[in-house]
Amino acid sequence: MTFSLGIVGAGQFSGRFARLFLAHPGVSDVYVTDLIPERAEGLAAAEGLAGTFPDYEAMLESAAVDAVAIFTQRWTHGPLVLQGLAAGKHVYSTVPMAISAQEIAEIIDAVRATGLTYMMGETSHYHPATVHARDRIAEGAFGRVFYAEGDYVHDMDLGFYDAYRHSGGEEWRSTASYPPMLYPTHSVGGVLGAWRTHAVSVSAIGVVDERGDEVFDRSVSRF
Template identity: 30%
Template sequence: MDSGKLRVAVVGCGQIADAHLAEVRKIRTAEVVAVCDSYPELARQAAERFGVARTDTDVARMLAEVRPDVVHVTTPPHSHAPLALQALAAGAHVYVEKPFTVTVAEADEVLAAAARHGRLVCVGHDQLFDPCWAELRACHRRGDLGRVVHVDSVMGYDLSGPFGRVLAGDPDHWVHRLPGGLFQNNISHALYKITDFLPDERPAVWATWFGQSGRVPTELRVMLRGAEATAGVLFSSQARPVQRVARVYGTKACVEADLDAQTLRWTRPAGMPGPFGKVQRPWRHLTEAARAWTRSVWRFARSDLHYFAGMNALFRAFYRAIAAGEPSPTPPGDIRRVTVIMDDIFETCRRQEGGGK
């Protein structure tokens, strides 16, 4: 083993851990030295699939004996805070899968511990590091959008998928014990795209959730109002196709980011009068689509067009920050803002269910 590499341990060997293990394996400056799960068979299978030498069922023992530089927490959300605190106390930097914690009180505790121990924490806001979102951020920094006045974030969820079928068929599944249920495990993806443009510490929240035929809530609608901009969230398990789309509306232009297609589609003021402008807009969209197709083909040829491209980029950014002694690529303030908004959304929805009490 190259002693110059960051020594990475993964705690939790469920479905998302496979993505972590696969992406870390692509990074030459890091090496997974241990996997840990309370179910020994899950740990053993993960180690076999990804060639990891050490398996364990006891986090404290693994931390003491392996002494990893970085711990990835890929367990259910209710265990994120205690495991992150344990890893930080052992001297490790910590990457936590979304959602960061179940409540903002837990988030504050973890962030304070990281500062106290002089370690970095990072959360799985990986879609901010997808190529198309990185391009959108660069365009915004150049001033292409002008002042942002509204953001819409759409997130679809397939309840007929492997994870969806399990939670829908098991009333005792851990998802149902979260304050936000199904949404708490997923909605941070929709929210951090909004907070990327909505800087308010605590925007005003209106939210409602509902299910079909008396089932547990599977649909969520949210409106946020900040000092200078507003935002909306559409989380749907019914809309097809399942989408990951955000639309950003600015004073100069509007743009739609399709995270599945990895494309940006711009709408700008017409540069030509009357009917000529009506011809110009589809022409612009056509040329944009042609350029996007060319880029996608090139990325496909380089084996760089895949679902977890943003995750890989975020891992690399986090590891670089550790090596260079720089701040985390997901700043503590951003982590906290998303958690605060989640708390407010779920409290608003529960209050509505209780008749506004």
């Protein structure tokens, strides 16, 4: 039995997943929608997708789509996930799941109420090292696990500013400052993906921005 999938957001990231979805034997048709119709049409043509929808609402209303995969801006995931579940669709989203504890709780409640599936695609969970550690911990090979560390670094000079300009337009600086602690999933995903535990408290130490490019200026950043 297969199911159909609707991709939400045709930016730089979703094309790679479109190819993977199409290659999966459990997925039949793949559709796409984007706020910029030309991007959706371009992705559909480039990857041979089944078609496009004019907007997210039209996709959710369509009986041709069984599930949606959200590849939009990071701070939009929570509301879009809830909207998808309310429409009776299974939902996959890239990280983060949401940007507030309230949004996360609402998603959990919606999944319980609807019986639908929500998945956050945390890549660190599937890294070979994480998979190996997860298997070995489950076997008891590491003995009592009581401490672990995880690190993840994004060098903003290696293409990220270009990506922000692509997605943010003239106002890209206002969202390029998205706070790391609203997006900690890659750094903690390896540890929590291997070790079946959870965090009970969180703290953060920041550094003063010295780049002088206005990205982290309070008068510019929406965060």
